[in-house]
Amino acid sequence: MLCEYIMKKQASLQGTFKKSFRFATLCALVAVAEVGSARNSCGENVAVSTVYFVPHVLDYCSSPKPCAAFKRAVRMQGSGTLPGNKVLKYTGKTEDLGSCGTAFGASGNCLIPYISVAADPRYYSMGDIIEMPAFKGKKITLPNGISFTHPGFFIVQDTGGAIKGKNRFDFFTGSLGMNNIMNVFGTRGPEDMRLADKTECSSHKKFDVVRRGSGQYSMSLAAIESVVNDIYSSSSKVVVASANSGAR
Amino acid sequence: MRASILIVVAVLGLLTTGFTSIAKAEDREARPEKIDMTVPPFWMSSYEEFNDLRPDQKEFYLEKFLPVAGKVPGLEKLSKEKLKEASEWYQAWNSLRRKLYEACHDNSSLSATCEQAADVRIAAINMYANQKQENRHAERAEKKKKTASGR
Numbered sequence: 001m002l003c004e005y006i007m008k009k010q011a012s013l014q015g016t017f018k019k020s021f022r023f024a025t026l027c028a029l030v031a032v033a034e035v036g037s038a039r040n041s042c043g044e045n046v047a048v049s050t051v052y053f054v055p056h057v058l059d060y061c062s063s064p065k066p067c068a069a070f071k072r073a074v075r076m077q078g079s080g081t082l083p084g085n086k087v088l089k090y091t092g093k094t095e096d097l098g099s100c101g102t103a104f105g106a107s108g109n110c111l112i113p114y115i116s117v118a119a120d121p122r123y124y125s126m127g128d129i130i131e132m133p134a135f136k137g138k139k140i141t142l143p144n145g146i147s148f149t150h151p152g153f154f155i156v157q158d159t160g161g162a163i164k165g166k167n168r169f170d171f172f173t174g175s176l177g178m179n180n181i182m183n184v185f186g187t188r189g190p191e192d193m194r195l196a197d198k199t200e201c202s203s204h205k206k207f208d209v210v211r212r213g214s215g216q217y218s219m220s221l222a223a224i225e226s227v228v229n230d231i232y233s234s235s236s237k238v239v240v241a242s243a244n245s246g247a248r
Numbered sequence: 249m250r251a252s253i254l255i256v257v258a259v260l261g262l263l264t265t266g267f268t269s270i271a272k273a274e275d276r277e278a279r280p281e282k283i284d285m286t287v288p289p290f291w292m293s294s295y296e297e298f299n300d301l302r303p304d305q306k307e308f309y310l311e312k313f314l315p316v317a318g319k320v321p322g323l324e325k326l327s328k329e330k331l332k333e334a335s336e337w338y339q340a341w342n343s344l345r346r347k348l349y350e351a352c353h354d355n356s357s358l359s360a361t362c363e364q365a366a367d368v369r370i371a372a373i374n375m376y377a378n379q380k381q382e383n384r385h386a387e388r389a390e391k392k393k394k395t396a397s398g399r
Contacts, residue, residue, distance in 0.1 A: 005252060052380055078379030106376045110302040121373045122366070123288050126297045160378040161387035170378070211286035212296060241368065 040165070045185030048131070048168045049195040049205055051185045052118070052160075054087070054103045054111075055080040056175040073177075079103055081175065102174060105158035109240065112139050112228055113174030114150065114185065118158035122192040123166045127212040129220045130154040131171065136206035138193060140184055143175060148230050149222040153210070155240060167207070171195050212241070283349045289363045291352050293372075295341040301372065309372035310335060316368060317344075319361045320351045 012184035042048050049159050061129075064083045074080040080088050085097040097103070100110030104161040105118070107126035110181055117130055136152025154171065176183035185195040192204045210220045225240050285294065291315075298306065311333055317323040317331070323344070334340035352362035377383065 004286070033315060040266070075253070076381050078381070078383070102298065104376060106296070106373045108302045108376070118378055125286070125290055125294060126300060126373060157377050158294070159374055160380065160383035161390065162382045164386075194354045213294060215287040233333075241296065 025217040041058045041165075042205060044167060045208065046167065046201050046203075046205055047205040047207050048198050049171060050169075050198050051171045051173045051178050051183070051196045052079060053175055053177050053183075054176070054219070057082050057088075059076070059175060060084075084247050102172075105172075107157040107241075111157055111172045112144060112155075112173060112231070112240070113176075115154055115224060115228065115240075116172040117154040118160045118163050118170035118172070119156045120164050120166070120168060121159050122164075124156045124209075125212050126156055127226070128156045129210035129212070129217065130156065131208045131210055131220065132204070132206065134192060134206065138184075139180070142231065143182060146231055148227050151227050153224050155221075155222050155224055168198075169195075171208075213224075250328050263265070283346070283353050285345065285349055289352075289362075289366055290369060291362050292345045292348050293304065298335060298341070302376065305311045305372045305375050306335065307376060309368060312371065316361060316364045316377040317348065320348055320358065320365075321355070322347045322351060 055070060057064055057066055057070050057080060060070035060073055062166070065078075066082070066088060070080060074088055075090050077089050077090075081087055081097070081102070082094065085099070085101060087095050087097050087103055089095065090172040097110075101118045102113065105116060106127075109126075111117075119128070119130070120220075122193045131153050133152050135150045138150045139147055140150055141147045154169075158172065160170055160172070171185050173183050173185050176186065178186040179188060180186055181188045181198075183189060184193045186195065187196045189196075192202075194200070194202075210216050219243060228240055293301075293309065298309065301309065310328070314326065314328055314331055317326050326344070331344075334344050347364075348365060351358055352365075377387075
């Protein structure tokens with residue numbers, strides 16, 4: 001609208017077609033960019049989602065020694081896990097994960113499959129909880145055979161250079177890639193649980209935010225912790241968010 | 249006669265009530281009861297968020313935050329030792345954080361400093377951001393953009 005008005009003004013005032021043509025081209029470019037960004041936006045409370053994972057060497061190679069396929073996956077995903085809770089970075093460096101079996105997020109906490117999410121730190125505090133009611137009660141089975149019922153809550157524990165904006169989220173799916181049939185959030189998962197396609201704006205991606213430090217926070221965190229205890233009951237304790245969190 | 253006096257008194261009463269409530273509303277606007285620090289903009293990490301960070305992230309944060317805090321009224325005298333001490337005690341960290349939030353909320357001339365403080369938090373968190381290819385490309389593009397704009 002504004003473009004149209006300025007173009008008309010320019011044409012009438014100066015009578016130069018060239019200038020208004022140049023401006024029209026600029027306006028067209030802006031419009032194309034706007035359409036592009038609109039395509040990536042699902043509305044304020046609907047997640048623009050993707051999934052990410054940390055490949056495990058034994059899913060790619062016949063021995064624990066990193067083979068070419070695993071190294072390729074590590075280059076793509078940024079890191080990959082090795083036996084003995086070690087992580088191989090895309091830079092070639094290895095790091096000890098201690099008791100964490102997956103990877104550490106930017107928050108400093110160990111990432112939990114199907115629970116941890118990467119978000120934009122400009123809009124989210126690490127530890128903020130994203131509530132997605134459509135996921136509450138969904139049964140999820142991990143590659144090790146352990147099943148759990150999803151609490152309908154996710155916790156912000158990571159960030160990423162491409163994860164920008166209020167409703168842009170990248171969901172962590174453990175060692176399962178987006179095209180793996182076992183990945184319920186992946187491209188081959190049930191329709192009402194898929195989160196891999198950021199252009200898809202379905203109703204199951206509706207979310208609310210439970211801020212770390214708000215009154216509701218303790219209860220939502222407890223729901224997550226209860227699930228995490230089920231997942232890791234046989235192994236060592238995983239900290240979801242520091243014990244000082246809660247309403248203050 | 250009596251009726252007109254009554255009307256005048258009533259009008260004056262209404263006007264006085266109106267003025268008082270306007271004055272009260274202005275006062276409320278000028279001094280907000282409480283700033284909600286759980287919602288963005290995040291000018292400083294909460295104690296819990298900071299507490300969860302890895303040791304090198306914490307070190308980076310404290311080191312970069314100190315010179316920025318020095319530009320904020322009320323925090324000019326903050327020393328490295330005091331900041332480190334505060335990072336280990338919820339009350340002290342929170343009182344420091346509140347001072348920064350109040351300064352940023354009340355003083356528009358501090359907007360650049362507050363943005364710097366917010367950027368320090370983001371930089372500390374992003375030290376361990378996920379490094380998948382898409383994220384690395386986006387980071388590189390962002391860096392290029394910042395270099396081009398001279399930031």
